Amino acid sequence: MSGGHPVIPGFHPDPSVCRVGDDYYLACSSFEYVPGVPLFHSRDLVHWTQIGNVLDRPEQLSLSDDAASSGGIYAPTLRHHDGRFWLIVTNVNGGGNLLVTATDPAGPWSDPLPLPGVPGIDPDLAWDDDGTCWCTVAGISQVRIDPYTGETSGPPRRLWSGTPGAKAPEAPHLYRVGDYWYLLIAEGGTERGHGVSVARGRTPNGPFEPCPANPVLSHRSTDDPVQNTGHADLVQAPDGSWWLVLLGVRPGGGTPGWHVLGRETFLAPVTWEDGWPVVGALTAAGPGPLVPFHDDFDDAALAHCWISPRRRSPLHCTTKERPGSLTLHALGDSLDAPDVVFAGYRQQHPSCRVRARVDPAHGCGGLAVRLDEQHHYEIEGDADEVRVLARIGPLRTVVASRPVADGPLVLGVDVIATKELRGARSGPDTLAFGVEESDGTFTALASLDGRYLSTEVAGGFTGRVIGLYAADGTAHFDWFHYEPLAH
Structure with a gap:
């Protein structure tokens, strides 16, 4: 792979994307900053416009002075189901996981629904054919959830621990594609060892077999100008093509390299071979001219x-x-x-x-x-x-x-x-x-x-x-x- 340009530059990490018709919507982590969870719109996955912030009212997000920098709001998942937008996210400094909804992604979004039965961080939502909603979190474990009440059924169940020896299995996203359910995760930590791996199973709760080509995306141990690639989300375009949004950084200077803009949002094409996703080079298409x-x-x-x-x-x-x-x-x-x-x-x-x-x-x-x-x-x-x-x-x-x-x-x-x-x-x-x-x-x-x-x-x-x-x-x-x- 060769280095590309961010499609959303600057401090916009942990992207999660969904498509409704010809429109794409994308959300990012905001950590200790308010308003929380910036939300973007695009028609081509390359040019994005911020249309709002999901957590834009004090009753939705209240961070005290003891909320440390790099605390606050972690890793949202944005989905569209049954005519409604759903966003699940973690407030690590108060209340844990929460869920908000909207009929218009530009807002207003609902007051948060607490999810005391959902542990950990990086929560994901996926719906089965019969309407069952599954919430998968870093670890990687899963629990059945009622997204309208926040109630969970049974204890969390471990699904897949990622590649043996790889640290920090996190950022899970679950998808139904054809005959399989695919579980996409980040692993290796969000530093230079970051990568994306995938497993598949016949049901949303497994058992899951890992892709033999894992990691399907990583720039570790390369001289690519974009590093720390991971925390990805998958989306299909109206023309049937598949794409991956992910975070990466652009280190500068000498050894060890310093990234100053934070983790940015990048885009890569995806093809399918033998039932597995194959990630191409990060797109070279940047966000356009230098606009003040x-x-x-x-x-x-x-x-x-x-x-x-x-x-x-x-x-x-x-x-x-x-x-x-x-x-x-x-x-x-x-x-x-x-x-x-x-x-x-x-x-x-x-x-x-x-x-x-x-x-x-x-x-x-x-x-x-x-x-x-x-x-x-x-x-x-x-x-x-x-x-x-x-x-x-x-x-x-x-x-x-x-x-x-x-x-x-x-x-x-x-x-x-x-x-x-x-x-x-x-x-x-x-x-x-x-x-x-x-x-x-x-x-x-x-x-x-x-x-x-x-x-x-x-x-x-x-x-x-x-x-x-x-x-x-x-x-x-x-x-x-x-x-x-x-x-």
């Missing part, structure tokens, strides 16, 4: 793509207080705090340019690149100065500062991917933080190594989010501009 994202905050509600860690209260994050601005009222005093008031946009390209206009006259606010509470860079301003800060593990420091004149500031960061390695220790990219002057020129105050905002350094399951925050008092943001750059 700009928000003037003229609408009453934030766009679907804006996310915040753990909560977003209209008392502290609103576009209604000052028309044409996003107003943030500080709670936590920095990005170190779990209750920081932050609204962010997923970094989706290895190189990008971001600018934001902030009025910090009544407090302190800025522009940040966040991975988690212990790994972030930011540039912030108050009435006296603008400064660049870095938090790397236990260390926090002011990297640079300068006085400012009265009035709003245009703060910026240029993220430039490493093109030519300068040795095995070259980082994946450089982040230059600075101020845009009145004549439009950009003055960089500091350039920072991007490896420290990577999963390989910080750990966890998320990716970079670039956004706006308040560290003290009130900060008003007139606009936010994200521009992808060729690399």
Whole structure:
């Protein structure tokens, strides 16, 4: 296989897909961010548009300050059955597995139905010919469930433990294709050893025989630019062709390689040979031209793509207080705090340019690149100065500062991917933080190594989010501009 391009770039992991007529719908994990579970629509599996978030109300998803980064919402499964959309997912910080439904995938989605009888994570739903609903979870075990009441029948039953010696059998999806039921799983862990394996049986609860060619997809021990491939879901197109959506990462820099955008959604074709799926090369078709994202905050509600860690209260994050601005009222005093008031946009390209206009006259606010509470860079301003800060593990420091004149500031960061390695220790990219002057020129105050905002350094399951925050008092943001750059 050769490396392809993500069809949904940036931090969009654990994709699950279903088709209704000519329309495809896809959901991803959101972890500690709200609103939860971004939902996308496509007509061709390549070009996707976000149409909403499944868990977009506090009564659906409430995460407390002790919900750690990379906690929260794990691995949804999205299905369409009996005229209704069903989404089952795990909240690892409160309530375990839950089920929501909708007649329109753009919402509204129902309040969550708790599933106390469903253990573990990565739940899947599949319906038998007689209407029986089976829920399969990481492990790999299965229980019969009534999706309308949440009641289960009998204890979970182990189905298949995956390839002998392979760790972390997870992300199960069960399908009826022809005369067989196919059980697709991820195994090997979500790092470089990740892969997809499959087994089949005559009934939805087995017994299952493994495919002799397992893993049917893995980039482990290759020099492919896309790594960690796994956590896949299968879908058939109207023309009869089959496709696989999956997660992967694009490491950059030297050894060991650092991925900074998180786990992204990729696409691969599937054919069938001797009753087994054969996965082709990841599609080279990317999401299209480099299109900027700009928000003037003229609408009453934030766009679907804006996310915040753990909560977003209209008392502290609103576009209604000052028309044409996003107003943030500080709670936590920095990005170190779990209750920081932050609204962010997923970094989706290895190189990008971001600018934001902030009025910090009544407090302190800025522009940040966040991975988690212990790994972030930011540039912030108050009435006296603008400064660049870095938090790397236990260390926090002011990297640079300068006085400012009265009035709003245009703060910026240029993220430039490493093109030519300068040795095995070259980082994946450089982040230059600075101020845009009145004549439009950009003055960089500091350039920072991007490896420290990577999963390989910080750990966890998320990716970079670039956004706006308040560290003290009130900060008003007139606009936010994200521009992808060729690399």
